[in-house]
Amino acid sequence: MESTIVKGVSVLELLVRNRGPVRLSAIAAELKLPKSGVHRLLATLIELGFVRQDEDSGRYSATLKLWEWGQNIIADHPAKRAAAPYMEELHRLTQETINLLVLDGDEVLFLDKILAARPLRFSTQPGSRALAVMTAPGKAMLAHEPDAEEIIERSIATRERAKGLDVKQVLADLEEVRAKGYTSANGSWTVGICSYGAPIMGRNGRAAAAISVTAPTERVDETKDAQIVEALLYTCARIAETVGQL
Amino acid sequence: MESTIVKGVSVLELLVRNRGPVRLSAIAAELKLPKSGVHRLLATLIELGFVRQDEDSGRYSATLKLWEWGQNIIADHPAKRAAAPYMEELHRLTQETINLLVLDGDEVLFLDKILAARPLRFSTQPGSRALAVMTAPGKAMLAHEPDAEEIIERSIATRERAKGLDVKQVLADLEEVRAKGYTSANGSWTVGICSYGAPIMGRNGRAAAAISVTAPTERVDETKDAQIVEALLYTCARIAETVGQL
DNA sequence: AATTATGTTCTATTATATGGAACAATGCGG
DNA sequence: CCGCATTGTTCCATATAATAGAACATAATT
Numbered sequence: 001m002e003s004t005i006v007k008g009v010s011v012l013e014l015l016v017r018n019r020g021p022v023r024l025s026a027i028a029a030e031l032k033l034p035k036s037g038v039h040r041l042l043a044t045l046i047e048l049g050f051v052r053q054d055e056d057s058g059r060y061s062a063t064l065k066l067w068e069w070g071q072n073i074i075a076d077h078p079a080k081r082a083a084a085p086y087m088e089e090l091h092r093l094t095q096e097t098i099n100l101l102v103l104d105g106d107e108v109l110f111l112d113k114i115l116a117a118r119p120l121r122f123s124t125q126p127g128s129r130a131l132a133v134m135t136a137p138g139k140a141m142l143a144h145e146p147d148a149e150e151i152i153e154r155s156i157a158t159r160e161r162a163k164g165l166d167v168k169q170v171l172a173d174l175e176e177v178r179a180k181g182y183t184s185a186n187g188s189w190t191v192g193i194c195s196y197g198a199p200i201m202g203r204n205g206r207a208a209a210a211i212s213v214t215a216p217t218e219r220v221d222e223t224k225d226a227q228i229v230e231a232l233l234y235t236c237a238r239i240a241e242t243v244g245q246l
Numbered sequence: 247m248e249s250t251i252v253k254g255v256s257v258l259e260l261l262v263r264n265r266g267p268v269r270l271s272a273i274a275a276e277l278k279l280p281k282s283g284v285h286r287l288l289a290t291l292i293e294l295g296f297v298r299q300d301e302d303s304g305r306y307s308a309t310l311k312l313w314e315w316g317q318n319i320i321a322d323h324p325a326k327r328a329a330a331p332y333m334e335e336l337h338r339l340t341q342e343t344i345n346l347l348v349l350d351g352d353e354v355l356f357l358d359k360i361l362a363a364r365p366l367r368f369s370t371q372p373g374s375r376a377l378a379v380m381t382a383p384g385k386a387m388l389a390h391e392p393d394a395e396e397i398i399e400r401s402i403a404t405r406e407r408a409k410g411l412d413v414k415q416v417l418a419d420l421e422e423v424r425a426k427g428y429t430s431a432n433g434s435w436t437v438g439i440c441s442y443g444a445p446i447m448g449r450n451g452r453a454a455a456a457i458s459v460t461a462p463t464e465r466v467d468e469t470k471d472a473q474i475v476e477a478l479l480y481t482c483a484r485i486a487e488t489v490g491q492l
Numbered sequence: 493a494a495t496t497a498t499g500t501t502c503t504a505t506t507a508t509a510t511g512g513a514a515c516a517a518t519g520c521g522g
Numbered sequence: 523c524c525g526c527a528t529t530g531t532t533c534c535a536t537a538t539a540a541t542a543g544a545a546c547a548t549a550a551t552t
Contacts, residue, residue, distance in 0.1 A: 002290040003539070004250040004509065009294055016315045019322050024530060034511045039531065044248040048255055058518090058530065062319050064348075064355065069262045070316025071373025073308050076265050102310075109310060127317025248509075250540065270499060280542050285500065304499065304549095 007033065011041050012050060012062065021059035079200065079209035080111050082242040086235045087114055087211065093231040096215040097123065103141040103207065106151045106159075108132045111209070120214060122190060131155055131162055133170055136185045137197030137210035143177035144199060144207045181233050184225075186217060194220050196228055198236045200243060208243050211236055253279065257287050258296060258308065267305035325446065325455035326357050328488040332481045333360055333457065339477040342461040343369065349387040349453065352397045352405075354378050357455070368436060377401055377408055379416055382431045382443030383456035389423035390445060390453045427479050430471075432463060440466050442474055444482045446489060454489050457482055 014027055028038045042060055045051040049065045074080060079102060087098050091114045100112040107129045115123060124130070132138030133155045142148040152170050155162045173183045182198035189195060195214040202208035213228050220228070260273055274284045288306055291297040295311045320326060325348060333344050337360045346358040353375045361369060370376070378384030379401045388394040398416050401408045419429045428444035435441060441460040448454035459474050466474070 002250055002254065002286060004248055005254040005287070005290050006294065008248065008251040008254075013315070016318050025528075035530075036511060036513095036532080037509080040248060040509080041251070044251050048252065064319060064323070064350075064357075066312060067316035067320045068355070068373045068375075069259070070313035071371065072262050073310060074313045075371060075373075077310070104310075109314070111310075125317065125321060127314045127321075129314075249507095250509080271497075281499080282501085282542065282544095283540080286540080 007031075007037070008041050008045065011038060012045060012066075015051060015060060015062040016066070021054050021057065021061040023059050027060070074111070077111065078243060079239075083200065083209065083211065083239050084112070086239050086242075087112065090211065090213070090231055090235040091116075094213055094215075094228050096213050096219075096228070099124065099137065099212040099214065100209060101135075101137045101141075101212065102209045103132060103138065103145070104129075106132055106155050108135055108138040108141070108210070116215070120193060120216070130189075131159055133162055133165060135189055135197065135212070136183050136195045137199075137212040139170065139173045139183050140177050140197040140199040140210045141207035143174040143183075144201070144205065148174060181236075182229060184229075192217050196232055198232050200236050201240045203244055208240075211239070253277075253283070254287050254291065257284065258291060258312075261297060261306060261308040262312070267300050267303065267307040269305050273306070320357070323357065324489060325485075329446065329455065329457070329485050330358070332485050332488075333358065336457070336459070336477055336481040337362075340459055340461075340474050342459050342465075342474070345370065345383065345458040345460065346455060347381075347383050347387075347458065348455045349378060349384065349391070350375075352378055352401050354381055354384040354387070354456070362461070377405055379408055379411060381435055381458070382429050382441045383445075383458040384443070385416065385419045385429050386423050386443040386445040386456045387453035389420040389429075390447070390451065394420060427482075428475060430475075438463050442478055444478050446482050447486045449490055454486075457485070 010031055011027060014030060015022060024035065024038060024042065027033075027042075028035045031038070042051055042053070046053060050063055051060055052063050053060050080100060083100050087100060091098050095116060097116045097120055098114045099110060101108045101110055103109075108131075110124050110126050110128050110130075112126055113123070130138065132142055133152050142151060145151065149167075149171065152165075152167055156165050156167060177183045177199065182196055184194065184196045186194045193214055194217045195212055197210055197212045199207035200209045200211065211232060213232055215224075215228070256277055257273060260276060261268060270281065270284055270288065273279075273288075274281045277284070288297055288299070292299060296309055297306055298309050299306050326346060329346050333346060337344050341362060343362045343365065344360045345356060347354045347356055349355075354377075356370050356372050356374050356376075358372055359369065376384065378388055379398055388397060391397065395413075395417065398411075398413055402411050402413060423429045423445065428442055430440065430442045432440045439460055440463045441458055443456055443458045445453035446455045446457065457478060459478055461470075461474070
């Protein structure tokens with residue numbers, strides 16, 4: 001294991017997590033590394049362009065270079081490329097907030113979103129994560145994972161936010177996904193918010209990604225509910241065709 | 247200089263630049279490093295979560311972790327945070343494509359965009375770069391840089407794309423920015439595209455960022471031209487107030 | 493079946509990262 | 523105004539950790 005790289009990455013991670021510039025001593029203290037070592041690591045990170053040192057205060061912060069690299073990675077992402085145009089269409093049909101997510105272990109990662117004209121109060125940012133079992137789109141993807149049950153049990157056992165969940169209920173939701181192609185949650189994730197999730201199926205029989213539609217509960221009556229479900233399922237099917245062709 | 251970190255980063259960079267998975271031998275060949283070393287580097291990058299190895303083909307590719315970190319960095323960016331709501335307003339007023347950019351050396355970096363309903367054919371992606379002297383918003387920022395002339399001359403001398411430019415003409419554009427607060431270009435960057443750029447001034451008398459409005463030439467008559475200029479200048483002034491308060 | 497290219501593991505050698513201490517520069521408090 | 527403390531930076535001998543070559547194994551190609 002290359003320990004130098006691990007240390008360099010941990011310094012960078014600290015700078016990324018912290019909002020605003022950080023002092024060298026603070027970094028050394030937090031990482032329990034000698035000041036001289038941290039200084040050397042920062043010097044190479046500066047030379048590589050990932051870190052900048054404020055001239056006046058001497059404090060260090062991350063540059064936008066990492067963000068640039070990240071944009072390259074996401075631009076190539078097959079699910080995102082395939083989904084973008086159809087997400088627009090789904091947004092026009094429903095006039096609500098649309099999210100694109102992928103499954104990563106027991107979490108969902110938000111890749112992209114289109115905000116409703118009147119946006120939700122707490123909108124999740126692209127790049128953020130949530131527990132898969134707590135979200136409709138997360139369950140939509142888990143429904144096609146072989147080791148879903150294991151993931152559910154581990155989440156409930158180890159994650160504070162999932163403490164109150166019932167394994168049987170979650171498994172029933174997965175069954176709903178397999179039967180009807182989607183699942184919905186009303187207020188269980190955030191109060192007053194109703195959310196729908198459906199998987200974008202890949203060639204291997206597992207979900208390549210998922211789409212969610214979220215709307216304020218009071219804006220959703222029976223007609224709108226049926227409308228959203230139809231549009232969502234149609235959209236996911238279309239995207240799945242496109243993904244398959246890549 | 248920590249050579250191990252440099253090598254690790256260069257491996258990661260190769261994976262980020264390359265679209266799709268890469269073979270270990272290809273990496274070793276391109277970077278002129280021994281296979282065993284590259285293998286070790288990749289092993290630690292995998293352990294850190296930045297790289298994944300395809301089970302079937304054995305090839306390596308970058309994960310989304312770098313993108314997640316980048317999202318954290320950009321989310322904190324003061325200019326982007328301050329500009330976002332006003333960019334929406336500017337988009338509503340003009341109905342055209344809006345871009346947010348910052349200056350980095352002799353280049354502009356695209357931070358954010360709002361696409362027009364009928365988008366331009368070649369729209370620049372957030373995270374991409376262009377030569378500052380070739381763009382209206384780039385010149386808008388250079389107009390308030392102390393070493394602008396030096397940057398202009400170097401760009402024209404060393405960059406292929408800037409070969410045909412005339413130093414005097416560019417300096418005149420900068421003067422226009424300082425006098426009128428904006429500059430515009432009709433077809434010089436991309437044929438058939440008309441673009442306007444204005445700086446968002448920071449407290450130190452230099453530009454913290456710039457906003458551009460781009461539209462198809464045939465959609466812009468004299469009335470629309472005046473409309474865009476007024477809305478753009480108003481927007482940049484409002485954003486500058488907000489940035490100053492951070 | 494033979495051949496080429498692949499990814500992976502091992503090991504001795506050396507170069508390279510290490511961390512303490514000494515230094516300088518800035519800020520803080522009496 | 524002058525210590526006192528904390529900051530960032532430089533230096534250097536030591537030992538650790540990265541190095542590169544070779545040997546190996548596995549898969550693809552002829």
